[in-house]
Amino acid sequence: MGGRSIDVELELPSSNAARTMVLVGRTGNGKSATGNSILGKKAFNSRRSSSTVTTTTELKTATLEDGQQINVIDTPGLFDNSAKSDFIGKEIVQCIKLAKDGIDAVLVVLSTKTRLSEEEESAIRSLETLFGSKIFDYMIIVFTGGDELEENDSTLEDYLGRDCPEPLKEILGLCGNRCVLFDNKTKDESKRVEQVQRLLSLVNLVTAQNGGRPYTDEIFAEVKKEAMKLRDQQEEVASLEGYSKRDISHLNEQMQLAHDLQLKRITEMVNFHLHFVCI
Known part of the structure; x- marks a missing residue:
């Protein structure tokens, strides 16, 4: 199997400390839709498009029922082949400016509907070059397209076990096999809450493994x-x-x-x- 989802209990974070997450990925993978699912509201512009909908780095927040604040930072298509280094640099600095107290988790958004591209693989590796290998300790892979897998009576484990390409295996390994499947089209609120809770449990795991310290450099x-x-x-x-x-x-x-x-x-x-x- 190329990677496996970690078995975590479906529970909300026990700490009321704010959690700051950054969404990165290629245009069309569903970054903004994932951000909206996490926040439980339409905070980011999201639509099916071949061109970038998010044009600049944005921070949106929500407060959970237990009072915990969730901060989600959505970035433009930094993984796109057309993105220029000066644009990427400006948006990375803007992201850091918004995440002034550090990042609790970097959410790499990949789609189950497309294969991992060379551009995506290169972009993930570039984060290591820019921020050091420790950045992988804060990474979680969010696979979108859960609706399509469900229609085909398939699971994330099935998807990762079917001819999983070696580059994806390596990326999952670097991230400690932390991954979660999202269906951003679901109208079932209980299903949305469940997948968000699973993600937040992984964020809490990342936080615990890093001694409660957000990523900074x-x-x-x-x-x-x-x-x-x-x-x-x-x-x-x-x-x-x-x-x-x-x-x-x-x-x-x-x-x-x-x-x-x-x-x-x-x-x-x-x-x-x-x-x-x-x-």
Whole structure:
């Protein structure tokens, strides 16, 4: 068998700590639809299309019945062959900016309706190049197309056991065989909740295995440092006395420009790394 789903109990996370998940994958695999299923509402634009529907990285949130906050970050088609490195770099920095406290899980969205492409395999490998091999400790594979498998009286285990290509086997192995099947077309609310609970149980497993620490690295540290610096400067300016509103507005504009220049520098650093990776 190419990979196996992990047997986890269907339970909501016991901790009320917010969980931040990032959706990555190729256009058409159902990233935005998966995000909507997780959140239980139509938060992201989603429709069947050969072109990218999500055009920029977005963060949407929902609160579960137990009070836990779920943060889902949807990214544009970073795995698409047409995506340019400067665009990818900008969106990665935006993603990090939104996930300011780190990422609890990276959800790699693949479709059971198509084979793993060379572009997808290369893109997943590029994440290792950019963020280090530890990023795989936070990865979960979300297979979409559960509706079609069900129509064919098939399961995810059947799908992974039928001539599973070697690259997919390797990716699943790197991710600790953490995977889950989603039917984003279901109208059955209990079924939607069940598959989301299974995913959240895997997220909790990832969190436990990583000592409760979200994923961060030097790029996160750089972006967070700049955000905190800007916030502190803005608070300092707000407390100034004897300055006109116009002067304070001008100071804020100057600080924002300096902040944007620093983010541009960080983006260029990301692009430099991506330049040596085929995406």
